[in-house]
Amino acid sequence: MADSVRALSGDDTVGAAGAASEASTRASPASGRGALLHGLRSVLSGPDLHSFRLLFATRLTGQFADGAFQVALASYVVFSPEKQATAGAVAQAFAALLLPFAVVGPFAGVFLDRWDRRLVIVWANLMRAVLVVGVILCLGFGLGNGPFYVGALAVLSANRFILAGLSAALPHTVPPSQLVTANAVSPTAGTLVATTGGAIGLIMNALVGTGLKSTIGVLATVAALYCAASFVALAIPAGLLGPDEAPGDDMWAAVRSVARGIADAAGHVKQRPSAGRALVAISVSRFCYAAVTIMTLLLFRNYFNNPHDTNKGLAGFALAVGLSGLGFGVSAVITPLVTRRMRLEAWMTLCLLGAAATEIVFGVAFEQTPLLVGAFLLGVVSQGQKICTDTLVQRHVDDEFRGRVFVFYDILYNSSFVVAAAFAAAALPPSGVSYPVLFIVAVCYAGVGVWYWFRSQKRPDAPIPPPGTQPATPTTSAMR
Template structure:
């Protein structure tokens, strides 16, 4: 009830209502677009049902989040964010219409579809960052925390609903080019609506108040240096660096299982080329993964108090190993769905604990760079998984040897973190994250900040 009352208080703010409407409509279009793209790249008769084809398409979809993400903030501090929302959605409208036109005229196998899809996903990365950056301009005080908690969650819900609408619409149409393009054409209409909704905001309402005017090339280079500095600090601090390495290993192995799941849903659990059935089966796998993730949200805050976050991460890695042992038995539907739920629980449980360690053990002066590096590592691990999956995963998606190797890798990561992982962060000066601060002299410029106020494991 408290959350509902705070949401009502937020909706009384005119600026928040307008920005919130843009988010909901824009992310509903995202859901439609992603369903259309996944249907085309992974499940349509024209897509390549091989591991290499699926992995390549998957890497293309993830590349913008890995490459564009770290640099979005630099441009959002230069451009009016309201204009980013207006023109970004307008660009997505044009690009998505172009994709639909290509699919209707020459089919989904054209390389132009991939290029246009990559462009649309890259613009989407800017839009998501712009929505978050503009939020403090329309909400302030205690409600900002509530707004930061609710808007991404409700936006993800809008994306889920949009994806469901796109999927249901595609079921109503006969197989063919119109079927493949339907979700994309609907997404284009929704993007246009989001662009028009953004016009209700004043041009300067979302900031920046003082747009950056410095050398753009120098600022982009500084992003790279700051990422490297954040990585250097996290490694020296030990606990957050080790937690991130565990998450990267988990994300890498999970990515291989994810691609194997697409292939199993497409080539084993349904008839290859049956777009609707394959997409529905994979949607069920993702749904069970979400059920496991929801369980982690309930269990992790309670049980990790008794283990500490590092041990909890190791336990989640062992649970992920158990899910792979289960998948070794048979590729039957019930086994695949159960394995997905267990892996979802392990993945989300580990991520919650990793987030806690990075937030808790990173100095506030470095926290922004630390999470920027976290974001890059999180997505890059998935792209790396796609590269390996192209060679390691069979075209059917299921291999007893593959899942055995994945289970063993999870066990090794768990044992290393449990037995060799640090429990207490090292005293490291935040100046270590400053570019050029890697020498002993520069490290002595500022005394290390003591770890005061850091919760003990039973308080986390």
């Protein structure tokens, strides 16, 4: 769930996290903090950056609403007193959250390179406000789950265009000397406000309950915030955000080209075993993490607490998500330090084996306290593996393929979660207690860890140094 919040927050860390970890090994902490603070001040208060600040405000307003929308969706499907939470219902909710990132995201750039990006941001925000109102009407008139999920998918699909458009528009609002700083500030702040929006949604649910009226109230606030984001974007000067020139090829030919590009990326990864092995390992790990997330949600909803006391279940699950997120932060600090002293492949293997041990040691009792400790440790090792994967992919793919490879990576990353949701729907009981699923997850973690270690001992492909003036291209989706 912490990963899905991060995915929904927009500018994903695929690529960015790895770049940050490598940079941190070259710069001293003191100088890095000073440069970052100076950069923050320069982009937020510097002269001639009014358009950047408007774009930044558009992002923050919209992503705050994104976090609240995700919590409203989860609360209604899983923690509503009117509903019985099952693995199938949880799987549907996660599929609605993540399918747009895997399906819509890769193709967003085709349209953003042809349509006025300012107008895309303005109208897409208004469109998703209307769609949220439609979701409210579906709930109010009791139209069932089908229309509700269709509306949620439409909202999140529109979100993919907005987030990709914000990233594509950013270079038009800052001078080249401040582009790196702006790229660091925007996604980080977006993730923080999305998490804050989700946290406030959780607090409101805890205070006023998780029923239908509470969900409708949160969704109405979300629709108003999307409208506000649209009006902020409207204040940006017309034509400023590009594209400067529309591509000459046909739009649908470009869509077909994206599909070919993803296939080319898969072929290139096959020729770069160091990158390919890392992607296989993280796909399996992502599957396991997703299955554990759904299991944890059901445990807090139906096993650790009275199923009718949804507020308690929601509070417990929120604590588990928060501890896992804290583990992400700890890993971001320790992984650069550890990988100065051992190979990335060795740390990845330890993270995978550590995840397997965590599941057995802290999961098998199916008790709250050990599970919360396990959530924190799983956050540490999961993010450690991800940082290493990002870095290995950046190092070992040719620059001309790097953007397409990260799109391919993003599809694998989000699709693995959707596949795990389908597995959980079939394998988990409503209580979430399943020793077979727990051991399958542990065996998958350990198996891929052992496989990865032995495969990585083979002669690696030669690393491809990144261009001196061009950073690795992040994905346009989930810019998780």
